Amino acid sequence: MMKHDESNKLINKSEKLEDFETIRLQSHQNPTKPFRFFSSADCLSKNPIVYRRRDFFKVSLLRGHYIVHYGDESIKAIGCSLSFFSPLVPYTIKQLEQEENAGYMIFTELYYDTYFKQGIRHSPLFNKESKPIFLLDQKQEEEVKAIFLKIEQQEKSDYLFKDDLIRNLLSELMHYANTLQPAIERHYAHSSKERLHSVFNELLDRQFPVVAGQHQQLRTAGDFAETLNVHVNYLNRILKEMTGKSTSAILYERLLREAIILLKHTTWSVSEIAYSLGFKDVSHFNHFFRKHAHATPSHFRN
Structure with missing residues (x-):
């Protein structure tokens, strides 16, 4: 039988996106905000965010050496990689050697779909068949980092219509990724x-x-x-x-x-x-x- 404090922690551990700000950032402002941007400093914290249910979308930009276990495959990412994750496919990311983490963003389906006519699940990036992990060369890395920086700046701004800008930038990032070739190197260290x-x-x-x-x-x-x-x-x-x-x-x-x-x-x-x-x-x-x-x-x- 589980100890009382361990059981209580599990049952009270909500996996809703809005609790990340309270739990992760110790902030009680805008507790129902459907979009979060986590910077490099957040990612390098000693208290990493644990995803359990993954009932939201995630876009990350990483540099280093990683193994991404995505669905039934393991994909090796060395260098700079842009990754898209949906609630449809289970995943974990194993860090082997981290050089830099430009950050990542998490958001709800409703956050995106209320603005665009075509739902986000219709994007090729978020269907069950695709493996939306892209290795970037130097030029691509600079272009993607520029979009990430704009999103981060807007997320921190007081501009009244900043979410419209963020969604447009997010859409631009998705369209840019659709022009890239996904990573194809599979990692077979795991049977x-x-x-x-x-x-x-x-x-x-x-x-x-x-x-x-x-x-x-x-x-x-x-x-x-x-x-x-x-x-x-x-x-x-x-x-x-x-x-x-x-x-x-x-x-x-x-x-x-x-x-x-x-x-x-x-x-x-x-x-x-x-x-x-x-x-x-x-x-x-x-x-x-x-x-x-x-x-x-x-x-x-x-």
């Missing part, structure tokens, strides 16, 4: 089994913390296998090799942990918890919890 395991964990993490009244999207081993585009038996075999546990066992452990957190640290009813965790009804949830926790949800809570 396909390790990548599958890593992406599975990413997908699993993205399911939590759950939202009240919102049914969990991926619940069964088959759901995860379909999303990962592999046969469920293959996924089960790889996870068994990597962890010693079956896919179902890993999912059951995580569901039990999240159920315990919700029972201890929320006022949700047992039926609300059952629905949010993806169970068909309360009786199935009660049976699952009693089998794995050796107590009913109501008895455990009391």
Whole structure:
């Protein structure tokens, strides 16, 4: 069972974009602002921002040596790279050697779509098939840095219509990226089994913390296998090799942990918890919890 302070931290850890200013910058101004720009100084802080749900878009400009695990691939970026990330694809960035970080920006879909007729998800940069990571030469780096600088300056300004300018600059940056060739060098230091395991964990993490009244999207081993585009038996075999546990066992452990957190640290009813965790009804949830926790949800809570 998780310690009380650890469980409480998890359940209260919101993944909404508006909380970044409060948590990251210790500021309580404009808590619902749908756009954030983080400068090089922010990126080099000893307290890095942790993305868990990634329910927003991100654009970053990095210089150094990185491995970007994007979906089911690992892409090596050496030098200056411009990257676009959407909520559709899980990703992590492993820093091997950092030379400079020009910054990055995060924003909601609504922030962009309310200004342009065509939604951002229609952009080639943000579909599931593309790998929108671009290695820049010196001239391209200077041009992209100039756009980043303009966005940063506008974000800090008091100009009444600065968001219109930022969205135009963001659109310009996206159009510029569409003229570039994406990075094609794949990094094979991680085996396909390790990548599958890593992406599975990413997908699993993205399911939590759950939202009240919102049914969990991926619940069964088959759901995860379909999303990962592999046969469920293959996924089960790889996870068994990597962890010693079956896919179902890993999912059951995580569901039990999240159920315990919700029972201890929320006022949700047992039926609300059952629905949010993806169970068909309360009786199935009660049976699952009693089998794995050796107590009913109501008895455990009391």
